[in-house]
Amino acid sequence: MAQRQIGVPSTRLSVGGEVVPWHEVATPTVAHRFAGAESQEASYVNLANPIVSSTPQGSPQWNATDGLIFDGLDDYLETGFNVPDSQDYTVVLRYTEYLGRGFFWLLTNGTQRHGYRPDGGVFAQGGVVSVLGSNYNGVAAISNGYGWQGGVKVTGQLAYTAGYDPPLLELGHETGGANLIRGNVQDFAIYQPAISDSDLALICTLMAQGI
Secondary structure (H helix, E strand, O other), rough: OOOOOOOOOOOOOOEEEEOOHHHOOOOOOEEEOOOOOHHHHHHOOOOOOOOOOOEEEEEEEOOOOOOEEEOOOEEEEEEEEEEOOOOOOOOEEEEEEOOOOOOOEEEEOOOOOOEEOOOOEEEEEEEEEEEEEEOOOEEEEEEEEEEEEOOOOOOOOOHHHOOOEEEEEOOOOOOOOOOOOOOEEEEEEEEOOOOOOOHHHHHHHHHOOOO
């Protein structure tokens, strides 16, 4: 049996005969496995750079099954990631029990938006909003401007608009604004540059089945 690292949950999916955790499929910029971590503090450690931690705001709760639990009042997570002036990045997360109020992440330049909201299945990128139907539990991503649900690309490439202010991507609400979400997040990652479709599909599968 593979040894566990402190703060890193075990993986339950074998890929090519070898056990591979999702955060080792490609090289992330930010990676969190909230569910299964040794503690809430350990869950904030960026697995892509273990000397760095994301910073919680408000008082999110945590347990090893549900992961990070946002209350919809004042909870969110500062990731420290600045969105580039391009679509060349990937954001992916696994979540459960989404109970509304807003986007898991949302950036704006005043008129254009970028983010994902399970209520209505809304993918926003630039001036285009794609609505696919509500999905309150699952794995979702935006990669290189395309929306993904459940490991499948479900939108065309959405429009790109530069100048998000501020460009910081924060998990749990609209960056610099309101619309804080109520729900649980088990896994979360950002990749820059954007990863391949095949890697993202595998990561989504591992996230969905590996916890």
